[in-house]
Amino acid sequence: MTQAPVPLLLRALAGETLPRPPVWFMRQAGRSLPEYRELRTRAKDFIAFCHDPQMAAEATLQPMRRFPFDAAIVFADILLIPRALGQDVWFEAGEGPRLGELPPVETLAAQVEASTARLAAIGETLSLVRGQLEPERALIGFAGGPWTVATYMIEGRGSDRSAARTFAYQHPQTLDRLLEVLVDSTARYLVMQAKAGAQALKIFESWAEGLAEDVFERIVVGPHKAIVEKVRGAGVTAPFIGFPRGAGALVETYAAQVPVEGVALDTQAPFALGRRLQAQGKTIQGALDNLLLRAGGPALDARVEAYLEAWGQGPYIFNLGHGILPDTPIEHIARVVERITRG
């Protein structure tokens, strides 16, 4: 009896430099695939879709059938947590998320334990996917970073975050308490995901940009550290990937202080910065421009080679710097994934 191979993604996150990096793409499941757009019409709304384990598992697996990705990421949304905590969340077609008024923070806090039960469907999605995914392909669970989730909760929609950043200055204690509640519910949610089959856990801090260093340490670094420690404290050993998108030079502060195994880098991360993180023992992930993936052509091919050369000598996961854009030609995705998996 032979043992199941350890998925490449997990080997990379354990610090191994491999003959070729594992590859997956942010938003590999979803609107860029026609089969997803067809599937999506069967649910009454996006929230219902995310909470239907059969449909969400199918969406998770669709890109895995089309492309030889080394990892699947559970189909879900970072705003399921505020909804599970009792804030209204809905999606306006073509406009993105909308949230109802922010409840008092202690009202949210009282819902933390219940929130994990309300997210049980995402655990079922993970179990379904894990049952169907080949053992050499990893399954990733995720949650939004507390600050990013808080910006939506405070502003009620996607925005330039200036109202949330002003809130951080004007109501520091309320914000800190809200982040505490989000840390707690997010840690429980990730523990549940790991128990349901997630082999790696990613924290998407999509709006880490534009923050002053002291604010960044307070509202991004601290909460991420707390989440990782809580999840570890619950006995979960799945590795973490932290993604402080837009943090610029502060990504080094993040990597030095947050005990994640992997750091996802965005498009503007210099090669030298990635190599410094590798030298400090981090596995890096990223950072191809999603606009270049969509544009294609010789510039795309050249940039893929440049990443392999710059970062392939240390532990590295090939990915984009941001999610796949909906109108990205499928042949561009196929071409890059083929190049990486060819080795």
Add this chain to the structure above:
Amino acid sequence: MTQAPVPLLLRALAGETLPRPPVWFMRQAGRSLPEYRELRTRAKDFIAFCHDPQMAAEATLQPMRRFPFDAAIVFADILLIPRALGQDVWFEAGEGPRLGELPPVETLAAQVEASTARLAAIGETLSLVRGQLEPERALIGFAGGPWTVATYMIEGRGSDRSAARTFAYQHPQTLDRLLEVLVDSTARYLVMQAKAGAQALKIFESWAEGLAEDVFERIVVGPHKAIVEKVRGAGVTAPFIGFPRGAGALVETYAAQVPVEGVALDTQAPFALGRRLQAQGKTIQGALDNLLLRAGGPALDARVEAYLEAWGQGPYIFNLGHGILPDTPIEHIARVVERITRG
């Protein structure tokens, strides 16, 4: 006969560490001042206002009367250059700039020499201001960075720049030629400004964010280097401040490659990064959060002290990380400027 004192701003840009840093604020002139809003009603539109030396000089001087700023910056706009090159530019009230269709690049190129003459009013503004400003206060001229100006020329308005960034991938030769034309017209414009009285020159690359390293080097670093070299080649000795806003860790690439005396840092620049630039011989400027200036309170006071402590030991110009927001209370501006000038 005593010699006129060298303005603090110029001493800082010459690399001097001073008992207290000079201070000025981006957008110190303009909508945050009631006297500006009154003045503005006298011109038929924003472009006409910028091209009226009397009114533009008055707008430049208004904040100098209210606050003990160490430098004035000429009231103008980064989109005066595309207009001078023959592209339509107008401002929709409350919505920002709009530009007509991008003319063929060679049509723009044929207008480079004429464009400087069409910007003569800005030279007159500088002369008027220099005549009225105390000799110990410096006068700054400026232009937009070629990439930032190109994003407006390509997209026709303020945007997330994804169309311009896609253009950079799909039409690299056209973009490079457009940047060349902008480098040429911008260098001539800055030479004219220096001859008219500008004692320091700033390049505002407001949209340097989100660019991959290779693209950043090609479309930001290269053109800035070319501008500085052309202006120096024309015999101008005024120091430069480069502002690659949002460049994150790439600001170090910028500082290493562009021969500017000063590097303006945005809100998210870590203290350690600023100190590294100082150690490399650059004067740094920045980087107080404009949202914090607006919010005020003890957090503002504490952050001002933190900047003085972190950066005051090397050549430093106190400023914001982005422009003053229109609804910033005047007493917050006064309080910070008073603190800095008190020493």
